[in-house]
Amino acid sequence: MLGCVIHGAGDLRVAELPAPEPGPGEALVAVRYGGVCGSDLHYWRHGGVGDFRLREPMVLGHEVVGTVVSYGPGATGPGAGTAVAVHPATPCGACPECAGGRAHVCRDTRYLGSAARFPHVQGGFAAHVAVPAGQLRALPDGLGLRRAALTEPLSVALHAVRRAGPVSGGHVLVTGAGPIGCLVVAAAKAAGAARVTVTDLVPEALRYAAVAGADTLVRADDPDDSGWPREVDVAVEASGVAAGLGTCLRLVRRGGVVVQLGMLPPGQSPFAGNLLVSREIELRGAFRFDTEFDEALRLLAARGEFDGLISAVAPVRDAAAAFALAADRERSCKVLLEF
Template sequence: MVLGCVIHGPGDLRIDELPEPEPGPGQAVVAVRYGGICGSDLHYHRHGGVGDFRLREPMLLGHEVVGTVVAYGDGATGPAPGTPVAVHPATPCGACPECLDGRANVCRDTRYLGSAARFPHVQGGFASRIAVPAVQLRTLPEGLEPRRAALAEPLSVALHAVRRAGDLAGRHVLVTGAGPIGCLTVAAARAAGAATITATDLLPRALEFAAAAGATACVRADDPDDPSWPSDEADVAIEASGVAAGLDTCLRRVRRGGVVVQLGMLPPGQTPFAGNLLVAREIDLRGAFRFHAEFDDALRLLAAEPSFDALISAVRPVREAAEAFGQAADRSQSCKVLLDFA
């Protein structure tokens, strides 16, 4: 039996004993070492769903996982058993118009670890051993420790958002929301050559994490007169808070003809926004959803930048998952919290 972190309903998170997985055809079994707690995991825990995706059966959480290869099923090949790997959480169909157009991140029939978007749900990676398609394994670059490699999935999300924004070299980039994704977006913008990076949030501790990630100006989101605001307008604004106020700030602080990327998942239903600014300023509003090829780029960037360790605020054993989820939800203290399945 293996231990797994299973959500049974809102507020009902359990550490269950699960059957030892056997690799099916094309699959690999991975001994998971670390799993990062994502905002979507917190939403499933607190609300029983993420946006329009609602729990209809118990589901193994988690999609930010790293570990070592154990064994392969029939027809599967990949890194040798014992090799440290990260698991790409998406399995796109490869046949829909989006996949054929090179946009597998918006595949209309994808499978994503720990997601209730489909029924039966796609079980996640928060277990001491999991079986996944072997094509999802990525060998860790030399020198990249598994602990830091657990940031690969959220960093991939940030890298995709930055690429959706266009060339950032020498630009002023505004990032609203300094949670884990916002901080990693700051780091991705820095890696893309942004000259000035302004981060906003309501919480002082979150802004400290943003500064560690590379923000050159950190601003209280609830204070429009904060003296930390740079005098010039942003060329690009990336909304990473997932609230309407963050989108409004992006539209009001970006220059005429600038670009706004909506990365944060807004609440379900309709969200009012300052559409007239979009028109009068000829602002480009773009969405950014998940990632695809950026996963390999994220691993390389993590291997090259030890500074990412500053964003990992806690590592808790899986049997303390309830406490870890509470810690991850407390943004006044935490950035990224990992579960340890060793």
């Protein structure tokens, strides 16, 4: 079968891989679509994401959907041929975080296409993937596989909004209009936010934010843009750069909440920590997701505007071109590989 393997920075290969067989407790899924995530792009461009560095070749991909093929010994789930989304995380279930109901920050989790542990966890950018059967979610009625490919990144966005606390009736700022930032817009609106302002350097990216439901679009490099708010109730930093965090800290109200969602570069990142003190701002991290995966499926089934965030679908043989397109924020939002 064909798979998409990263060997190092700039070294992405589409290769013939051995087809997997489902082991005990596992399901075999024929992958239809896989979304190219920002972390996939980081592995491709830099050989790592955050503190997670490549140490061996790894199949990329954790935003995958497809159909059930078969099950291994002792495994059950949706019947063969059922369209499913794959939850990419397998928490250990035994660490203090899992015991405390925060499995998404499990210290020994396995996550598809992640170099966080060694040997790395191979991902889902392949024609077939074997995963624990409990990670399958049958698609709700009315949700097709193409739109369902957004389930994982929408789950990330929903978790970030949940970390912010109640946003109903409030003004939310989102810095960064990449795919995740756009989905944060949709998640905030779904949670009842009265107004969402989005900032970015790229006009084309801001147009995708409008598709997601943003009320106000602001050029981040234009201090005179009339859309800049005086203050907001909640700010979600989705760009992964320190400047975005600085914007959030400056504009959130006294006693407000800032959620750092974008993965900042490794090492130290400067930010205006004095504002945390003088304004009693709460700075919270948001990492991946847990039960939001099922919520994301329901939201995707109910709302068709998400289709407008999928800017291209490319066959896996064209993965190199698809990654280049996904990295070009002037030409794309979410790019899918098709298997």
